[in-house]
Amino acid sequence: MDNVGMPHEAEVVEKIIESKSIFTLRLRFTDPQVQASYRFLPGQFNMLYLYGAGEVPISVVSDPLDEHIFDHAIRAVGRITNALSRLEQGDRLGVRGPYGRGWPLQEMEANDLVLITGGLGCAPLVSVINYVMRRRELFNRFVIMQGVKHSDDLIWRSRYQEWQQQPDTQVYLAADQAGPGWPWTTGPISALFKQAEFDVARSKAMLCGPEGMMFVAIDELTRRGMPESDIWLSMERNMQCAVGHCGHCQYGPHFVCKQGPVFSYPEVRQLHWVAGF
């Protein structure tokens, strides 16, 4: 039997440089059988293994119906992600996954979707945007709100402009500090809520980003009358095993790698306001 924690070899089919620190790796398992049986949901993640360096948890951002390839958008921030950024087409790495629970997108059909992200473009929600754009008819209004510290931090600027052109889609961006030529809002993410139009009684919210930003957003949403159980968020914790064994991602009653990384807000509310869990 396979050792559950052992990666399979994958190959870089294409590498796309998105910005100075962000790159996308398009991957394929070298064993066709492994590739054929690989299935994931937006919000789930893989453990990427770089030879001799180690593993990191990274969300899958491509469409679940792409059977031949899967994509990871990675920000180079430290030891392993920096080393991953040096991979080129044809290079090999190890991949195991997918792990965790993704966004319950099927249950969200026929609702307004409100996506709220903070930080530098949030991979777990990029996959949702791609997913919804391909199945636009399944959902009602689509609201995308993104806050960044500085307007220069926004990547995929052209994609936001493209998304904004889609039917029934609202895109709101806020930068705490904006450089010249910033067509969107300057200020905190809470400033965007006044502009967004959605029906709180028939909406699902999906949040991802720094926890402080998520608090603010949850506050805004509940104040507007959205039931807490309609709010979903993706959490990050240190992850070593991804299978609920190493204890690093333990969060109250959960292991984020297993019961998460996507949670409904009532599942995590108990500890959400306490620092240190």
Next chain:
Amino acid sequence: MSQDTDQTRLDYLDRPQFQSLLDVLQDAGFRCVGPQVSDHAIVFEEISYVGQLPTGMVDRQGPGRYTLKDTGTGRFFYWVSGPQALKPHLFLPREVLWQVDRDDDGKLHFSSACGQPQGVAFIGVRSCDLAALDLLDRHFLQGDYVDSAYQSRRQQIFIIAVNCARSAETCFCHSTGDGPQVRGGGYDLLLSELDEGFIITSGSSKGDEILVRLPLRASTNQQHEQVRQELVSAEQQQRSLPSTDLNEKLMSQLEHPRWDDLQERCLSCGNCTAVCPTCFCHSEIDHPGLNGMTSEHIREWDSCFTSGHSYIHGHVLRDDTRKRYRQWLTHKLATWHDQYQRSGCVGCGRCITWCPVGIDLTEEVAVICGGDAHG
């Protein structure tokens, strides 16, 4: 034959015959691991003859204190506990999980490092150790993913449990429901020790096979009564944890001033997590070979008392000892209930004994949950 023996009950092994148990186990292919004195403490190591057992030794334990004394009795299991249970033998402090070879073209070949380990017979396993083993089983074997390294060793073991004839000062297993008497299953053979010998019973078909090969005779009712009395006296323990589920109580005291007080005493050394028979945290690291063509993926015990444990890029979530001790205690006693349907503490007292500053979790719980906020 005295009248109070029951001839159908062949369950008594004379002390001078104890070596036959080791011989039969070794003959059946097991490596025997049992208690021995090493560095002034009882540890579990390989044994092959009775002379290696800690005959006559008793342990005196207290917060931050452990000493062994030779009482001169002939008993092998009069000591109660040492710094380790079965954990380091099944969930190794460091082990290679898998290896990867890289060929000249940069292709990677992954291979599992789990072998087929030899069977091990553990001699002298306490009731609390069995409870802890059951918790490790729930964690490594009964979730969505099976840990093959743990499983390969777990499947091969033979357990000879022993009822506790006395308790240490730090024990509180009676309050957690995990001892001192072995109840329920989880063992292959069970010993109750008396001065002259052992009452020995089987708890599995593997146990039956060994039992029939031993030179047993019938026990007396008096011997059973003696065992019962010793168990009753072992139940008289100085410490206890509330027998109720502490989940709600502890989780509603996350801002209790006692956590600040703990921050001043606890050294964040992680000894408590190393000796705890149910702590399972580990890290995974990679160790590339010098030839540049292979690399090993290794797991090592880790502790929630280290700063790396809660590191996510750019910051440490538990950046002080207050948060780390709170993390440890609330997980062990509160949220384990959500994850494993019981508390993570089996009342062995090891974390009290081996804490260099003598922090006693039963006392901390009493203050934090008892409303006695003198902290």
